[in-house]
Amino acid sequence: MAELGGNALVTAVVAVNEHMRSVTNMFIAQIALGDIIMLLLAMPFDIISKHVYEDWSFGTVLCRSMSFCKDYSLTITILTLTVMSIDRCFILSRELRTYSIRTMKMFFIVAIILQLLSVSAAIPATIFSGVWRESTHTHSNDSAANASIRVCKLNDGSPNLLRVSLSRILLLYVLPLVIISISFTKINAFLRLTEAQVLLSENKKIVSACKRALHLLITLVGLYTALLLPTVMDIIVSFFIRGGSLYDNKWYSLCEFLVDTTLYAICVYKPVVYSIMSANFRRGFRELTCCSSHNLGKSRIECNDDESTLDTNEIWFNSDGSESSVQHDVGDRV
Template sequence: MADIINDSIFGQWETKVFTGINISMDLSRDSKEDNNTNPHTPAYGSLVPIGVQVLMYIMYIAISLAAIGGNGIVCYIVLSDPRMRTVTNFFIVNLAVGDILMAVLCIPFTFVVNLILGQWPFGAVFCVIFTYAQAVSVFVSAYTLITISIDRYIAIIKPLRPRMTKLQAKLLILAVWLVALLTPLPTAIVSKLVPQNDTEGYRCTEDWSTPIQRYYYSMALMLLQYFLPLIVLIFTYTRIAIVVWGKQTPGEAENIRDQRLAASKRKMIKMMITCVTAFTLCWLPLNTLLVAGDHNPSIYYFPHIEYIWFACHWLAMSHACCNPFIYCWMNSKYRAGFARVFHFICCMPLRQHPDNPLHSFVASTDYRQSQSTRRGQALTNNGHCRAQPRKVHV
């Protein structure tokens, strides 16, 4: 194993574990010249065209902005509305915070180092901070999904048990962060700057004593970050689905309230199953590539492997912006919250300028709508089903 996984394999391909590997590639050099002098240099094939690099820039910037904006709105919707401050929504906010951390630390710096600079220019301290923070953010997202599934599991499978309180939810969130901070601690210890071959630059990598240590730590971290959460999520939501969509007990009657509660549970479970599915599909290609590469490092020498890696890495990073779209699509309360935020953003410049000719129209329209709403509410409160004719006094 030690002979197969040797240090030369990481000359151009730098391994850094945060559920994925961060491969530092020099896209601006022609591989033919390197292949004639160094048999261990990966065979990139042809130079990556400028147009493809520009497309990659746009793709990474798009998911980064969407993740920060979408998850920021999710946090605002929950924290600004007291009715939205439920246990499940607290977990969703924690999931959004983990995705924001991913979007701020993982996506931009991986993008800048791999696509623009080809080296690590941010110094030794930031090398440790960002490498460690990347691992923490993935753990927060994965284990928050587990806490949500366990909360739903207890509420549906064992309805007679007391529901989780908000204080207990906050303590569980604190435990998630504690586990997320402690588990990848070896990443912070071994991460350091290493000089690149034949250049004056440095690469940020994990400097292990032996390659076999790197391999086992990579496998352990991947198991804890992806496969273990996936197993727990599949088990819990399978049991929940059997109960929620299972057969009704013969002779059991349901009133309208029970039907409404059951429909609400099914909607919430559908939304969370969709989130788990997005997590599984987004991270599966990259983790498959990592497992295959750890067992057979020669695949990193395949022609055009850089395209495959970027596609898998971009898909994994795009998970940070998936959940807000799922909430907006499948939950009416979040959809209404997003609508309020976008309405405020779009209408704020108009309402801040009274001299705008459209301002008087908008103000008068809002006034008429509010007056109409008040009249309708007054009629409803008086018990009238429709407007009464006005009496004419002679």
């Protein structure tokens, strides 16, 4: 329940506090909502069936719903992080900054597109998921007896299994991380430019916001990459190694437990990261948990002390609001 409460707090902080409703924080709230869906509608059924009852007894509808919630939550998380990375790259480019997400209207348009893409990406696994019986071996009176358990998983016998498995790996892992890596590479190249150093020296508060936001984003992406890797490996292994004999293998059961643990840890680490790396979120958490009007007023006064989730769309402007005189080709060289 702690992980569910953490994501609920993240969503509530952004919803309740007006000064927290920046584009970046709205994206963070969208990720938190996806995590809540997985924690409520997928994790309990998955953990109980695999590691408590060792049998799926919730029916086909809940099996497919669980598959949908898993892929939807993972897709909305990685697509949102991808868009945030691209947006940071656009913000740092003079020529492309007009395409950055600078208003709530643009955010809602992008958010709707991401929701539609996430729902579409979750449909294939939902269709091919089902409850299947897998044979196991039980030992009674020194003799082996055949038994079977019900398992919620993708249909091993489907000719489209390879296509579905590859599409999940590409959409949830490979393609987004390639795009994010390219964005971070371009951002790093820009920050190393001499012209960029001159520009950023004129906008000390904005450069601080850029660095904090990038550190937060890199941390979120890095942890997602590491925690989802066991699931990706499990998808690959499950495709090449099939058969019910795996289900009574203690080492396979241990690996499955570790895979599930790291998968659902994706929904847990983000509120912890926000609380560690963002003073604004820490203050927001205190406001909601302590319900102190004194702290509320104080935090609003001090909210500018931390810019880890501050929008940085004004990087091409001087502190007085005038446009920077740095050469226009800086943006082209990002």
